[in-house]
Amino acid sequence: MKKSSSLLKGNASTFGRDVLDVVCLIPFGRVTTYGAIAAYLGSKKSSRIVGWILNSVKEHSAIPAHRVVNRFGLLTAKNHFKSPTTMQEMLESEGINIENDLVVDFENYFWNPTSTLSI
DNA sequence: ACGCTGACGTAAC
């Protein structure tokens, strides 16, 4: 069931393509983690790569990279955005409250691709 | 062409 994502281009030969597909599917006002995406792709140990792939994502891309945080709900990626507060601003703009770079009620907003996409 | 680094997570000591 997994593996056959290829929701965007179809050339899902690379891990990065799958990552972008999943991130792009994150619902508005929801967040997910690098590990969840990696686990959905079949390699939970590849969580590092997920973040690295997102680094290639430009803000003008359709990929909501700001909705991806680490497993603690910490905005580790905020440092990589235009401004350290950009990520927080965008999340708050979606109704997610951030306190001290940490997502409030993180598990409540957490979106699990494995539970949602691979029913 | 080769090697290192990097937005994490888990296992092992």
Place this chain on the structure above:
DNA sequence: AGTTACGCCAGCG
């Protein structure tokens, strides 16, 4: 129980 080391894949020097 806390700390250290490793694994994964892709982009860049």
